[in-house]
Amino acid sequence: MSFLRAEAMTGGYGAADILHDCEISVEQGEIAVIVGPNGAGKSTAMKAVFGMLPLRAGTVTLDGNDITNLSPQERVAMGMGFVPQTSNVFTTMSVQENLEMGAYLRRDDFMPTMEQVFDLFPILREKRKQPAGELSGGQRQQVAVGRALMTEPKLLMLDEPTAGVSPIVMDELFDRIIEVARTGIAILMVEQNARQALNIADKGYVLVQGANAWTDTGEALLANPEVRRTFLGG
Amino acid sequence: MIDILNAIVLFSNFVLIPGMAYGAQLALGALGVTLIYAVLRFSNFAHGDLMAFGTAATILFTWWLQSMGVNLGVLPTALLALPVGIAAAVAMSLVMDKAVYSFYRAKRSASVVFVISSVGVMFVLNGLTRLLIGPDDQRFADGERFVIRARDFKDMTGLDEGLALRTTQVITVVVAILVVIALFRFLNHSRMGKAMRAYSDNEDLALLSGIDPKKVVFWTWVIAAGLATVAGVLYGLDKSFKPFTYFQLLLPIFAAAIVGGIGNPVGAIAGGFVIAFSEVTVTYAYKKFLGYIVPGWEPDGLMQLLSTDYKFAVSFVILVVVLLVRPTGLFRGKVV
Numbered sequence: 022m023s024f025l026r027a028e029a030m031t032g033g034y035g036a037a038d039i040l041h042d043c044e045i046s047v048e049q050g051e052i053a054v055i056v057g058p059n060g061a062g063k064s065t066a067m068k069a070v071f072g073m074l075p076l077r078a079g080t081v082t083l084d085g086n087d088i089t090n091l092s093p094q095e096r097v098a099m100g101m102g103f104v105p106q107t108s109n110v111f112t113t114m115s116v117q118e119n120l121e122m123g124a125y126l127r128r129d130d131f132m133p134t135m136e137q138v139f140d141l142f143p144i145l146r147e148k149r150k151q152p153a154g155e156l157s158g159g160q161r162q163q164v165a166v167g168r169a170l171m172t173e174p175k176l177l178m179l180d181e182p183t184a185g186v187s188p189i190v191m192d193e194l195f196d197r198i199i200e201v202a203r204t205g206i207a208i209l210m211v212e213q214n215a216r217q218a219l220n221i222a223d224k225g226y227v228l229v230q231g232a233n234a235w236t237d238t239g240e241a242l243l244a245n246p247e248v249r250r251t252f253l254g255g
Numbered sequence: 256m257i258d259i260l261n262a263i264v265l266f267s268n269f270v271l272i273p274g275m276a277y278g279a280q281l282a283l284g285a286l287g288v289t290l291i292y293a294v295l296r297f298s299n300f301a302h303g304d305l306m307a308f309g310t311a312a313t314i315l316f317t318w319w320l321q322s323m324g325v326n327l328g329v330l331p332t333a334l335l336a337l338p339v340g341i342a343a344a345v346a347m348s349l350v351m352d353k354a355v356y357s358f359y360r361a362k363r364s365a366s367v368v369f370v371i372s373s374v375g376v377m378f379v380l381n382g383l384t385r386l387l388i389g390p391d392d393q394r395f396a397d398g399e400r401f402v403i404r405a406r407d408f409k410d411m412t413g414l415d416e417g418l419a420l421r422t423t424q425v426i427t428v429v430v431a432i433l434v435v436i437a438l439f440r441f442l443n444h445s446r447m448g449k450a451m452r453a454y455s456d457n458e459d460l461a462l463l464s465g466i467d468p469k470k471v472v473f474w475t476w477v478i479a480a481g482l483a484t485v486a487g488v489l490y491g492l493d494k495s496f497k498p499f500t501y502f503q504l505l506l507p508i509f510a511a512a513i514v515g516g517i518g519n520p521v522g523a524i525a526g527g528f529v530i531a532f533s534e535v536t537v538t539y540a541y542k543k544f545l546g547y548i549v550p551g552w553e554p555d556g557l558m559q560l561l562s563t564d565y566k567f568a569v570s571f572v573i574l575v576v577v578l579l580v581r582p583t584g585l586f587r588g589k590v591v
Contacts, residue, residue, distance in 0.1 A: 105460070122453045
């Protein structure tokens with residue numbers, strides 16, 4: 022039984038379904054990446070896992086608990102952390118306040134966690150007093166990931182964390198994400214930069230039109246000639 | 256030299272001191288408007304009448320205290336009754352939120368729907384206040400009227416011009432400073448204050464962080480109603496209480512919030528003083544003042560730019576100009 026297991030997810034925002042019998046699972050300490058062409062329903066699949074999409078069929082279990090009917094907020098309390106693709110920081114608040122808001126539900130002392138986040142992203146320690154809105158794109162993504170880590174999640178979900186950042190910053194962010202995974206957190210990530218993302222992935226899901234097209238290790242998917250031809254561009 | 260001093264005293268007496276007091280009252284009112292705008296995302300047109308309602312409740316309780324022989328000595332008894340007035344205004348706000356706004360919040364209605372429903376709430380409060388205390392002018396300031404009397408000042412300094420400093424003016428400024436310090440400490444250092452700022456900044460992310468929107472809404476109304484009542488009571492002590500005047504205060508208060516940058520508390524305070532001093536300086540008759548500054552050259556007219564009847568035009572013009580030229584206001588608030 023996988024740590025996160027989403028099975029047979031079918032649903033959409035309106036009358037038409039976007040996801041068709043979609044399946045995703047992640048183990049602790051593992052990085053799972055959802056890739057696919059534009060409009061394949063990658064972000065939608067992740068939103069479904071997080072409870073932001075009404076499902077007509079399918080179940081989501083986390084650590085053996087059925088969470089299919091829980092709201093996103095309740096899932097956060099269950100140990101899921103979510104980093105949205107856009108507007109993922111409080112722009113008018115300082116970096117430190119952003120992290121504090123991430124820990125809002127925690128009643129214990131969260132300073133050690135904040136120190137861990139600062140160790141992971143040293144630039145944030147330097148800029149802790151600065152409003153998050155004044156940071157660069159890559160630094161903002163770090164704040165966003167740091168905010169999600171403040172709840173000490175067991176599963177971290179990232180919706181295109183490298184959208185709009187330079188290749189150098191992207192490599193840097195991926196390195197950090199690997200570090201996070203090494204601490205035993207399960208990571209589920211949607212990525213536009215498929216090749217680089219599959220490089221660091223333990224498991225890759227290729228979605229096409231809302232359904233699983235290929236599922237394999239990242240390495241195997243990169244080597245799969247059909248995957249390469251159809252959407253990695255040769 | 257003595258003429259210059261006389262001019263300064265004259266100016267302080269009729270412009271500087273009244274402007275400071277009026278500015279502080281507008282700032283407190285604008286803070287409430289700006290807070291509602293920042294957190295609940297609509298312009299609350301009922302704010303002026305909420306001020307009137309809270310003040311009316313305070314006045315009634317003040318009268319009861321006075322009839323029981325309770326007073327605060329040199330200070331106005333109303334200060335003692337203020338917490339009761341605040342409680343009444345808070346309760347009324349929460350009832351209105353439950354009865355009106357929560358419905359539209361659940362439907363995620365557009366901001367303009369909230370604005371129009373706040374106009375409805377405004378009329379209801381308007382009527383309730385008149386039922387409660389009547390439409391007439393009420394004076395409820397008691398205690399020592401002056402800190403410095405004009406005649407004493409003249410005797411003390413030997414100047415021709417007197418400087419009067421009324422107790423209510425001092426109380427207004429002192430209370431406003433204390434309230435603003437408390438508010439900023441709350442917003443910047445308390446857990447709920449930060450949650451309110453986070454909710455105002457990015458509602459979805461605040462929900463993802465586990466911030467409870469119900470609590471945020473509750474505390475926003477508590478603070479806004481508290482600020483409204485304090486502003487209303489200070490204005491009433493300084494001038495007098497009349498429901499219609501409080502309704503009219505809505506214009507300078509909104510002008511203040513928008514000039515400063517709506518949604519920005521620092522802006523609301525700055526805006527309050529900008530509007531107050533604009534009103535007072537534009538409607539002041541400078542004839543005597545100029546007589547001291549340029550002796551021997553006495554202008555024929557009053558040297559008054561606008562009659563005091565037009566003081567609302569000042570707020571209105573500033574409001575329009577700001578919206579045209581710099582819609583985000585002085586301190587970069589949200590665009591209305």
